[in-house]
Amino acid sequence: MTDIETTRRHDGSRDDISGAVDGSLRQDVSYLGSLLGRVLRESGGDELFQAVEDVRAAVIAAYEGADGASLDDAQHLVDALDQGLAEQVARAFTCYFHLSNLAEEHHRVRVLRRRGSEASAAGDSVSATLRQLTEEVGAEEASKRLDALRFHPVLTAHPTEARRRAVASSIRRISDLMTDRDRLENDVAVAEAERRLLEEVDTLWRTSPIRTTRPTPLDEVRTAMSIFDQTLFEIVPQVYRLLDDRLLGDAAGREPAVAPAFMRLGTWIGGDRDGNPHVTAEVTRAAADIAAEHVLLGLHRATTRIGGTLTLDEAETPASAELVSLAEAQRRMDADVASRIGVRSPHELHRRVLMFVAARIDATRREGAPLAYGHPDELLADLRVVQQSLRAAGAHRSANGDLQGLVWQVETFGFHLAELEVRQHSQVHRTALAELRAADPVAGGEQSSGGDAGSDAAPPTRSETTDEVLAVFRTIADLQKRYGVRAASRYIVSFTQSSADLATVYELAERAMGDEPAPVLDVIPLFETFADLEASTRILDEALQTEAVQKRLAATGRRLEVMLGYSDSSKDVGPVSATFALYSAQARIADWAAENDIELTLFHGRGGALGRGGGPANEAVLAQPPASVDGRFKITEQGEVIFAQYGNKTIAARHVEQMAAATLLASSPSNEQANATAATRFAEVASTMDVASREAFFGLVKADGFASWFAAVTPMEEVGLLALGSRPARRGLSVESLEDLRAIPWVFAWTQARINLAGWYGLGSALEAVGDLDLLREAYATWPLFSAMIKNVEMSLAKTDEHIAREYLALADRDDLAGRVLDEMARTRKWVLAVSGHGEVLDGRPVLSRAVRLRSPYVDALSLLQLRALRAIRVAGGGDPADADHRLLLLSVNGIAAGLQNTG
Numbered sequence: 084m085t086d087i088e089t090t091r092r093h094d095g096s097r098d099d100i101s102g103a104v105d106g107s108l109r110q111d112v113s114y115l116g117s118l119l120g121r122v123l124r125e126s127g128g129d130e131l132f133q134a135v136e137d138v139r140a141a142v143i144a145a146y147e148g149a150d151g152a153s154l155d156d157a158q159h160l161v162d163a164l165d166q167g168l169a170e171q172v173a174r175a176f177t178c179y180f181h182l183s184n185l186a187e188e189h190h191r192v193r194v195l196r197r198r199g200s201e202a203s204a205a206g207d208s209v210s211a212t213l214r215q216l217t218e219e220v221g222a223e224e225a226s227k228r229l230d231a232l233r234f235h236p237v238l239t240a241h242p243t244e245a246r247r248r249a250v251a252s253s254i255r256r257i258s259d260l261m262t263d264r265d266r267l268e269n270d271v272a273v274a275e276a277e278r279r280l281l282e283e284v285d286t287l288w289r290t291s292p293i294r295t296t297r298p299t300p301l302d303e304v305r306t307a308m309s310i311f312d313q314t315l316f317e318i319v320p321q322v323y324r325l326l327d328d329r330l331l332g333d334a335a336g337r338e339p340a341v342a343p344a345f346m347r348l349g350t351w352i353g354g355d356r357d358g359n360p361h362v363t364a365e366v367t368r369a370a371a372d373i374a375a376e377h378v379l380l381g382l383h384r385a386t387t388r389i390g391g392t393l394t395l396d397e398a399e400t401p402a403s404a405e406l407v408s409l410a411e412a413q414r415r416m417d418a419d420v421a422s423r424i425g426v427r428s429p430h431e432l433h434r435r436v437l438m439f440v441a442a443r444i445d446a447t448r449r450e451g452a453p454l455a456y457g458h459p460d461e462l463l464a465d466l467r468v469v470q471q472s473l474r475a476a477g478a479h480r481s482a483n484g485d486l487q488g489l490v491w492q493v494e495t496f497g498f499h500l501a502e503l504e505v506r507q508h509s510q511v512h513r514t515a516l517a518e519l520r521a522a523d524p525v526a527g528g529e530q531s532s533g534g535d536a537g538s539d540a541a542p543p544t545r546s547e548t549t550d551e552v553l554a555v556f557r558t559i560a561d562l563q564k565r566y567g568v569r570a571a572s573r574y575i576v577s578f579t580q581s582s583a584d585l586a587t588v589y590e591l592a593e594r595a596m597g598d599e600p601a602p603v604l605d606v607i608p609l610f611e612t613f614a615d616l617e618a619s620t621r622i623l624d625e626a627l628q629t630e631a632v633q634k635r636l637a638a639t640g641r642r643l644e645v646m647l648g649y650s651d652s653s654k655d656v657g658p659v660s661a662t663f664a665l666y667s668a669q670a671r672i673a674d675w676a677a678e679n680d681i682e683l684t685l686f687h688g689r690g691g692a693l694g695r696g697g698g699p700a701n702e703a704v705l706a707q708p709p710a711s712v713d714g715r716f717k718i719t720e721q722g723e724v725i726f727a728q729y730g731n732k733t734i735a736a737r738h739v740e741q742m743a744a745a746t747l748l749a750s751s752p753s754n755e756q757a758n759a760t761a762a763t764r765f766a767e768v769a770s771t772m773d774v775a776s777r778e779a780f781f782g783l784v785k786a787d788g789f790a791s792w793f794a795a796v797t798p799m800e801e802v803g804l805l806a807l808g809s810r811p812a813r814r815g816l817s818v819e820s821l822e823d824l825r826a827i828p829w830v831f832a833w834t835q836a837r838i839n840l841a842g843w844y845g846l847g848s849a850l851e852a853v854g855d856l857d858l859l860r861e862a863y864a865t866w867p868l869f870s871a872m873i874k875n876v877e878m879s880l881a882k883t884d885e886h887i888a889r890e891y892l893a894l895a896d897r898d899d900l901a902g903r904v905l906d907e908m909a910r911t912r913k914w915v916l917a918v919s920g921h922g923e924v925l926d927g928r929p930v931l932s933r934a935v936r937l938r939s940p941y942v943d944a945l946s947l948l949q950l951r952a953l954r955a956i957r958v959a960g961g962g963d964p965a966d967a968d969h970r971l972l973l974l975s976v977n978g979i980a981a982g983l984q985n986t987g
Contacts, residue, residue, distance in 0.1 A: 107193065111186040111261065118277075118284045119178055126288060127171055134168055135175045138944050146940040154886050154943070161947040166967045170974055173948045176941055177978035178288050181250065184981060185258050187934065192733045193265075206705060206748040209740055210329035219752050228714050228750070230343050234743045235717035237349035237504065237686075238310075238725055240303040247294050248306055251726060253287040255313075258731075292977045293970075294805070300362050304353045304370045308377045310729050311500060316381045318736040319346055319495050320488035325740070337479045340487045344494035345743055349573070349717070350374070350501040356555070357508045357577045364554035371503050371562050371571060376448060378500035382462075382492065383444045389485045390437035394428070395478060402432040403472035409465060413439040417454055433469055433481075440465050447498060450565060458567055459497040466490050499570035503562070505555060506575040506609070509584040515549040516587050519594055556595035560602040568603045575646055579608035580615055582625035582632075589631035605635065607686065611648030613656045616668040619645070620675045627679060636681070644717070645672055646686035654829050657780030657845040662872055663773050670708035670762070677710060686717040701745035702874070706867035708762070709755035716746040723984070754867075761866035768853055768862060768869075775852030776845030783844065783903050795895035798953060799832035801972050804964050834882075835979055836891040837946055840904060842879030846872070847910030850918060859918045873915055877924045880912055881935045882983050887946045894950075894957060942982035949975035 124132045141160050144152035164172060205215040209229075216225040260283060264276045298306070327342035328335040353370025356362040402410075410432055414421040420442050421435070428434045444462065446454035456462050466489060473482035522545060562571040576584050585606045592601040608626070610619045623645070626632050636643065647668060653661040669685060676683035685707075689700070704716055720728060729735045748754055762769075783789065794800050833840040853859055862869045885908060892901035916924065925932035952972035956962050962969065 105190060105194075108186060108190040111189060112183055115182040115186055115257075115261075115284070116179060118281055119175070119182060119288070121281065122285045122288050123175055126285070131168065131171050131175070134164060134172055138172055138176075139941070142940045142943045142947070146943060154890070154947075157943070158890075158947050158950070161944070162951050166971070169948060169951070170967075170971050173945060173971060173974040173978055174288070174292065176944050177292055177974065177981055178284075179941065180938070180978060180981035181254050181287065182257070182284070183938070184984065185254050185261070188731055188734065189258060189261050192262075192731060195733050195737055206701065206745050207741060208329075209326050209744045209747060212744045212748045212751075213330070215753075216747065216751055228747060229345075231714050232343060232345040232743060232747055233347060233684075233715040233717075234345055234739065234746050235347045235349060235684075235715070236720045236742075237717065238307050238352055238501065239350075239355060239719050239721040240300065240307075240352040247290070247292060248298075248302075248309075249290050250287065250292055251730075253283060253290055255730070257283045257287065293973050300353050300359070300366045301369055301373070304373050307350065307352050307725070308373060310725060311374075311377055312381070314729050314732045314735045315348065316378070316492065316496070318732050318739065319344075320491040321732075322346075322736050322739050322743075323491045324488065325736075336483050338483070339474070340483055340491075344491045346495055346739060348496065348501040349504055351504055351506060351719070354503045354571075355506045357506045363551060364558040367503065367505065367555065367571075368558050368562065371499065371566065374500040374503070375498055375566055375570075378496045379444060379448045379498060382489070382496075383441055383448075385485075385489050385492065386437060386441040386444055389489055390434055390441055392485070393434040393437055393481060394431055395433055395473075395476075395481065397430050397432055400433065400473070400476040400478050400481075403468075403475045405468050406432060406436060406472035409468050410436050410439075417442075420454070433473060436465075437469055437486075440469075456498070459493055462498075463490065463493050466493065497567065497569060499566040502569060502573060503571045504573040504575055505559065505571070506577055507552070507555075508577045509579055509587075511548065511552060512576070512584065512587045512591060514546075515552040516591055518545050518549045519591075552591060553595040556592045556602060559592075559604070560596060560599070563602055572603050572605050573607055573644070574604050575607045575609050577609050578611055578615065579622065580618070582622055582629060584608070585626050586629045586631055589629075603638075605639070605644060606632075607644045607646050609646040609648055609688070610668065611651040611688075613652055613660070613664050616647070616652060616664050619668050620671045623672065623675055640682065641680055642682045642684070643676065644684045644686055646688055648688045650688065650827070650830075653841065656777050658842060659776035659845045659849050659872070660773050660780070662868070663769050666708060666762075666868055669711040673708060673711040683711075683713070684715045684717055685711055686719075688719050701741045702867075702871050704742070704745040704749050705754055706758065706871045707749055709759045710750075712746060712749040714746060714750055716742065716749070718742075723980075727984070757865070758867055761862070761868070765862050765866050765869065768858065771852050772846075772849035776849035779845040779848035779907060783900065783907075786900060786903075788897070789900065792895050792897045792900050793832070795957070796891050796893075796901075797832035797836040797838075798949065798972060798976065799828055801953075801956070801969065802828050802831050802835065802976060804969065805973055805976060834983060835949070835976060837882070837884045837887040837942070837979075838891065838904065838908075839879045839883045843876045843883075843911050844904075844907055846876055847907050847912070847914050850914035851910060856917055859914075860920065863918050873919055874927075876911065876915055877919065877921075877927075878931075880908075880915065881924045881932065883908065884939065884943065884946075885909075887943060890946075890950050891953075894953060938982055942979055945975045945978040945982060949979065 120132065123135060138157070138160060141152070141157040144150065145154045145157045161169070161172075205212045209232075213225055213229055216228060220228075257280065260276060260280050264273070264280070267273050267276055323340070323342045323344060327340045330341055331338055350370075353362060353373075354367050356367075410421075413436065421439060424435050424438045424442075428438070440462065443454045443456055443465075446452035447456045449455065466486065470482045470486055470490070473479070473486070559571050559574075574588055576588060579585065585608060588606045589601075589604065592604055596602070608619075608622065610616050610622075615622075627636075647665055649661065649665065652664060655661065656664065672685065673683060675681075687703075689703070700718060704712065727734075728738045830841045833842075850859060863873055864870075885905065888908070889901075889905070892904060895901075912924065916922070919927065921927055923932070925935065949972055952968045952975065955968040956972065959968070
């Protein structure tokens with residue numbers, strides 16, 4: 084398999100881009116494609132190789148419209164393949180996309196390394212942003228803002244990563260071999276590298292892309308831990324170091340570090356039980372223990388390594404009095420351990436103390452061990468004694484080098500690695516509290532409706548769900564005792580609809596603990612639906628009057644966190660109205676916080692797909708309302724986004740710095756003024772778009788029979804068969820309405836059908852309702868929120884395909900609904916291009932545009948295979964989920980997800 088030389092523009096003209104993509108990337112794609120071709124010949128012989136080549140040629144010809152070729156011709160070819168060969172062809176194209184994605188990532192790393200520090204624009208690098216802030220607010224205020232900076236990504240297990248972990252591991256090994264190959268010059272070594280690459284490509288080809296069993300929540304925890312081990316533990320101090328080097332210049336390493344540890348990591352994996360019956364109190368405890376094990380192992384290895392290098396003789400580098408006292412305290416803790424360490428380094432007290440610190444970290448992994456640290460602050464105190472002693476002795480570079488990196492790691496990760504957040508649905512809490520009050524009418528202030536005090540009637544039975552709710556609070560209390568309050572204190576209430584939903588959590592925690600103190604909780608409201616977003620400040624006002632919230636605000640210095648859900652609001656009123664509703668809610672909540680003297684952190688529950696608040700996150704940060712960021716940005720990272728942003732060290736470091744820079748710049752006077760001015764200037768435009776887009780969206784999704792039609796024209800039901808994650812894809816047994824369906828499969832299904840409706844539907848009608856093109860172009864140039872919306876929709880439209888979409892829409896006999904979708908697609912494309920001034924979507928992003936167009940024909944091949952399977956399944960009335968047609972469909976789902984680099 085090789086890459087495409089020509090592609091067809093939307094207007095049908097041929098577009099030769101054979102030289103438009105970086106030569107190094109083209110070489111990598113071509114090379115990996117040739118390796119896959121060799122593997123296909125070896126595995127399936129000429130028949131498989133030729134079938135893949137025939138399909139490839141057919142879809143390219145149809146895409147280009149060459150010599151009258153059509154999509155029907157390619158479909159006939161695909162339909163003629165026997166079942167086994169069709170499955171192999173689907174797997175071949177999927178492997179090709181995995182290798183192409185790998186090559187693109189590899190090239191991105193190459194470019195980032197080549198560019199080095201050239202990326203110095205404000206909002207792109209923290210140091211450049213700090214320079215701009217200094218110009219705007221002065222050096223002292225800019226320094227304060229840097230010290231208060233927080234970027235807080237939260238990893239979630241939402242099932243949007245279609246790849247198996249085995250497939251991801253295979254891809255990572257191939258990537259490592261490609262990196263090694265770049266450095267080779269010896270012909271013998273190059274030949275050996277190719278042999279190893281062929282071995283790994285063969286393994287990738289032979290590894291089934293479909294999970295046979297659903298991952299458990301703890302499987303998901305371990306998958307996230309691989310990201311921590313491979314990248315995050317190392318790159319976080321590297322990012323801080325890069326900033327420190329830029330801030331201190333030539334003094335870096337000689338002077339104490341000034342870069343703050345601005346990142347905090349959170350996780351829902353093992354804590355998010357909303358709709359997931361497999362996440363229990365035991366799972367939450369195990370998840371926290373696994374995370375702690377990983378970070379403590381990492382800290383132990385780092386401390387041992389650094390301690391081993393501190394071979395500084397006391398004669399040249401004398402110890403401070405504080406270090407001598409610390410060494411004596413360590414000897415009193417365990418004379419045997421201190422003696423063993425001393426034998427190896429009798430005149431190197433700094434080394435001895437740090438090696439004893441390593442022994443204490445190792446003991447901390449074992450609960451109750453005598454040498455264990457009780458809290459990360461104790462470890463930090465010991466490390467700072469060593470640092471200060473080194474500085475006092477003139478060993479500044481030893482004090483401010485790797486040892487400072489270790490300090491940053493402890494400050495960032497503590498003993499818990501990621502702050503484990505619990506999430507549960509408000510209705511579960513209401514039910515649990517009602518049961519408890521019914522069983523304890525005196526304490527609950529409620530009386531039974533029947534019988535009297537002397538009745539022999541049995542007390543109401545407490546459900547297993549309520550027992551589990553109570554067990555979670557006891558688990559949180561235990562985790563706080565073991566790892567500190569910071570390890571597990573955030574409790575998120577899904578579908579918060581009143582202040583009582585927050586008060587209920589505090590009451591349940593008290594009841595769960597009996598005579599024991601309740602765990603420290605920051606109960607976080609999650610506003611998800613349009614109605615809840617509109618009611619958010621009223622609910623917060625009411626919550627402010629409750630005793631539990633007042634108590635917690637007093638303890639935290641009036642800090643409060645509020646979470647906003649992007650997924651359900653978009654599914655509720657459409658992507659355009661949801662965007663405006665979220666912006667409006669943030670502005671109101673920020674004003675409310677200022678009025679009530681509250682330090683607000685808004686937590687953005689964004690997905691990876693454009694229909695769930697996805698898109699470039701740093702651009703989204705800069706488009707937030709004034710005062711809503713204030714140097715703190717918290718965001719969910721999930722599914723394929725986790726691996727895309729954090730799977731590679733270079734890319735992860737770049738992402739963290741970009742997000743931190745954007746978070747710092749968002750609160751600059753210039754950025755806040757730009758957003759405030761635009762919000763006022765274009766308020767009427769927003770109102771008009773909101774009404775028109777919602778009317779268009781409701782006209783489709785509220786039409787009679789929409790839910791069943793949606794299930795018929797997309798692989799929605801079949802996607803539920805994929806063992807993507809531990810959480811069920813729907814809330815009930817079947818989907819009778821949109822309310823029954825979770826946001827992820829809603830987006831996933833439209834993406835698979837090449838329609839991407841969740842990302843753009845209603846925007847064309849909204850822009851047309853405004854009608855004033857000059858005004859809209861002014862908005863595009865000066866209104867960050869609007870500009871980000873148009874750019875995101877351009878990306879979404881670039882991944883749609885009208886020809887393929889028509890084939891999916893024809894799977895059901897509803898020309899009225901299909902017509903609505905196609906008309907709105909055309910309307911949206913027309914107006915987006917008019918507003919942006921582009922001749923074709925993504926013309927403003929030529930590299931991205933070419934990458935999408937290079938992939939599209941290959942994705943077409945998988946779509947045609949999926950359509951073949953769907954038609955057979957529909958004719959059979961569903962059929963057996965284990966039959967060949969379902970297997971082919973699920974293979975195609977994995978391939979399309981890899982090709983589009985988007986799922987849910």
